[in-house]
Amino acid sequence: MSRTGDYDAVRRDIVAQLKKPDYDDGSAGPVFVRLAWHSAGTYDAESDTGGSNGAGMRYEAEGGDPANAGLQHGRAFLEPVKEKHPWITYSDLWTLAGAVAIEEMGGPKVQWKPGRTDLVDDSKVPPRGRLPDGAQGADHLRFIFYRMGFNDQEIVALAGGHNLGRCHIDRSGFQGPWVNNPTRFSNQFFKLLLRLEWSPKTLPSGIKQFVYVDPDAEEGDEQLMMLPTDIALVTDPKFRVWVEKYAEDKDLFFDHFAKVFAKLVELGIRRNEQGAIVNTDNVKGGYVSAPKKSNTATGPPKKQAAEVRARL
Template sequence: MSKIMDYEAVRKDIAAALKKPDYDDGSLGPVFVRLAWHSSGTYDLESDTGGSNGAGMRYEAEGGDPANAGLQHGRAFLEPIKEKHPWITYSDLWTLAGVVAIKAMGGPDIPWQGGRTDMVDDSKVPPRGRLPDGTQGADHLRFIFYRMGFNDQEIVALTGGHNLGRCHGDRSGFEGPWVTNPTRFSNSFFKLLLELDWKPRKLATGMTQFVYEDPDAEEDEEPLMMLPTDMALKTDPSFAPWVEKYAKDKDLFFDHFSKVFAKLIELGIQRDAQGTITNTDNKMGGYTSAPKKSNVATGPSKSKGEPRARL
C-alpha cells in the first residue's frame, strides 16, 4: 500500500497495467481514456451538476446508462489498483487512468490534479442523456458540448480522441476501429477523415456508419470506420477548418488536445488557492474514498429506445 496522496505510485501501477494482449487491440489504454471521458462528460454548466467529481458511475443510475456500455470492463480492470491504493478515490483514479494512458500511448502530457471526492449515495447522479449520440450530426454535437462550456475548436480537438480504440456492436451498435493503429495516439483520425473515400454502411444493429475498405487489404483485415458525428466535422463550415489544421499539424493538435482534455476532467470542480477542491458532494467532507468494489465487470442495463453513444 502506498502513502496517502502518493499519486506517482498510482501512476506507475496504471502504466504497468496497460498491456493486455487478450483485450481488444492489446491495450487497456483506450478504455481508460473513454472511462475518464464519460465520467467527466456529464457536466452541465447552467446547473453546475455532473462531471468527474463523485464517480457517479458506481451507481446504476449512471453506470447503467447504455451510453456507458463496456465501461464496466474499464472500471473492473482498475480494481486491483484501487485495492493496492485504497486511499485514492474512484473519481481521481478514473481520470488519472485516462491521463496516464494517453501519455503511454504516445500522446501529450495532460495536466492533472487530484482531490476529487466520491459520492456517498446516488442522490446527485446526473440524469441520463448528457453524453453524445454517435448517430447524430453537427447540431447535436453543439447541443452536447456547448452545455459543458466547450466551443467549436474544442469540440473538434476532443473528438481527436478517436485516434484511440474501437467501437463494439454489442456496446454502441457501431463496429470497428477509426485508425489502423488504435493504441497509438496521433493525428491520424483527422488525416483519414479527410483523405479516404468513406461510404455509408447499414449494420446488423440497425445503425449506419461510414467505412473505408482498402482494395489492397488482406482478406481478414477489418475496414476502418467513422461515425455520423465524425463525418459532420468535415462538412460543417465551422468544424472543418480545425479538422484541416489538425490533419496538417500534429503538434498543434497535441497542444490543443492536452488543454481541452485537462478542461474536461476539471469541469465543475472548484479549487482554493492551495488546489483543494471546495465543492464536494461528500457529506463527510475531506478527501474520502469509496470502498473497493468487485473485480467482476457488471454491464449496464439496456432499455429499448434509449440512444446509444460512443464518443
C-alpha cells in the first residue's frame, strides 16, 4: 500500500492497467477517458449538482443510466489500483485515470488536482438524462453543454475526445470507431469530419449513424462512423469554425482540449486558497474514500440495441 497522497504511485499503476489485449482495440485508455468524462458531465450549473465530486456512478441510480453502459469495465479495470491505494477516492481515481490515459495515448498533459470526496450514499446522485444523446443535433449539444457552463469552442474541443475509442451496438446502439487508430490521441477526428463523405446508415436496430463508404475497402473491413451529433459540428456554422481550426492546427487543439478537460473534471468543485476542496459530502473537510468494490465488471444487463437510446 502506498503512502496517503502519493498520486505519482497511483499514476504509475494506472499506466500499468492500460494495456488490455483482449479488450476492444487493446487498450483501456479510451474507456478511462469516457469514465472520467461521464463522471463529470452530469454537472448542472444552475442547481450546482452533479459533477465528478462524489463518484455517484458507484450507485445504480447513476451507474445504471443507459448513457453509462459499458463503463463498468473501466471501473473494474481500475479496481486493482484502488486495492493498492485504498486511501484514494473513486472520484479522484476515475478523473486521474482519464487524465493519465490521454497523456499516455499521445495527447496533451491535462492539469489535474486531487481532493474529491466520495458520496456516502445515493441521496445526492444527479438525475439521469444529463449526458449528451448522440442521436441528436446542434441544439441538443448546446442545451447539454451550456447547462454545464461550456461555450461553442469548448463543446467542439471536447468532441475531439472521439479521437479515442469506439461505439458498441450493445451499449450506445451505435457501432464502430471514429478514426483509424482509436487508441492514439490526435486531431484526426476533425480531419476526417471535413475530408470524408459521410453517408447516413440505418443499423439493424433502427438507430441511424453516418459511415464512410471506402471504395477501396475489402470485404469484412470495418467502416469508420460518425454520430449525428458529430455531423452537427460541421453543419452548424459556429461549430464548424472550430472544427476547421482544430483540423489544421493540432497544437491548438491539444492546448484547448487540455484546458477544457481540466475544466470538465473540476465542475462543481469549490476549493480554498490552499487548493483543498471545501464542498464534501456529510463531512466538513476531510478526504472521504469509499470502500473498494469488485474487480469484476458488474452493471445493468445488456440491453438489445433497439431498446437503447444512445447517449455518449
